[in-house]
Amino acid sequence: MRFFLVLLGFLFLTSCGEDTIVKPNALLALEYPVGEYKKLETDCPYAFLKNTNAQIKKQKGCGLNIYYPNMKASVFITYQKVKDSNLTGLLYDAQKLAYGHNIKANSIPEQPFVNPDNNTYGMLYMINGDAASQSQFYITDSTKHFVTGALYFEAKPNFDSIYPAVMYLRDDMRTIMETMEWKE
Numbered sequence: 001m002r003f004f005l006v007l008l009g010f011l012f013l014t015s016c017g018e019d020t021i022v023k024p025n026a027l028l029a030l031e032y033p034v035g036e037y038k039k040l041e042t043d044c045p046y047a048f049l050k051n052t053n054a055q056i057k058k059q060k061g062c063g064l065n066i067y068y069p070n071m072k073a074s075v076f077i078t079y080q081k082v083k084d085s086n087l088t089g090l091l092y093d094a095q096k097l098a099y100g101h102n103i104k105a106n107s108i109p110e111q112p113f114v115n116p117d118n119n120t121y122g123m124l125y126m127i128n129g130d131a132a133s134q135s136q137f138y139i140t141d142s143t144k145h146f147v148t149g150a151l152y153f154e155a156k157p158n159f160d161s162i163y164p165a166v167m168y169l170r171d172d173m174r175t176i177m178e179t180m181e182w183k184e
Contacts, residue, residue, distance in 0.1 A: 032070070032168045037175060044079055045145055049179040051172050066172075071165045072154040075173060080146045090146045094123075094138035097150065101131035104157070113139065113177050120180050126170060130157045134166045139177050147180065149173055 037049035044062035054075075057065040062079035080090060098108060106129035113122045122139030135151040151169050153162055 032165070035168075035172060035175070037179075039179075045183045046079065046147060047181045047183065048176045051175070054172070068165075068169065071169070073165060073169060074152055074154075075169065075176075076150050076152065077176075078148050080148075082140065082142070082144050082146050087140070087142060087146070090140070091138070094136070094148050097148070098125035098127065098133075098136045101127050101129075101133055104131040105129040106159075113137075115178065118179075118181055120177070120182075122177055124170070124173060124177065128159065130159050132157060134159070134162070135170050135173055137173055137177055139180050141182055145182050149176065 033053055035051045035053065038052050039047060040050040040056065041047055042062070042064070046062075050056065050066065051068075053068065053070070055067045055069065057067055059065055059076075059078075064077040066075040066077065068074070082090065102108065105127045108128070109126045111124040111126065113120070113124060115121070119141045120139050121142060122137055124137045125135065127134050127136065133150050133152055134157070136149065138146065138148045140146045151166070151173065153165070155162070159166070
């Protein structure tokens with residue numbers, strides 16, 4: 001019986017004839033469609049170019065949710081009127097929201113935005129790291145209108161994994177800022 005078990009074990013161990021193949025290191029290559037943009041007209045006092053790959057979901061007031069289904073991500077747009085010298089408070093709140101992610105962020109580079117032709121001025125915050133939001137912005141004319149945007153994914157933040165999508169959506173956020181127009 002003992003001989004039989006040893007023979008069975010030997011046959012079991014030697015019966016696999018495939019050689020082990022070492023797989024080369026590879027990087028995840030995610031590619032997204034090139035953005036095509038169309039002017040988004042709303043009943044609100046602003047308009048901008050929107051990526052046609054995104055869906056718009058109207059929110060309360062003049063807020064919008066720009067949803068990217070293939071990335072499971074959203075850019076939440078909020079609008080507030082500038083009145084009674086509340087611009088300082090609005091700017092403070094926008095900066096506080098961006099820097100509230102400082103605990104999980106590795107860095108938060110700022111990219112100022114100035115377009116005197118469209119009377120738009122703002123800041124893009126690129127939040128690098130495993131924070132809940134990877135990018136935020138505000139844009140204003142500094143007298144009547146104030147818009148903020150924040151990017152969120154429907155997944156636990158792992159910056160290395162979502163990096164290609166983050167870069168794609170940051171470009172979309174820049175496009176929103178660059179094409180923002182105020183309706184008077």
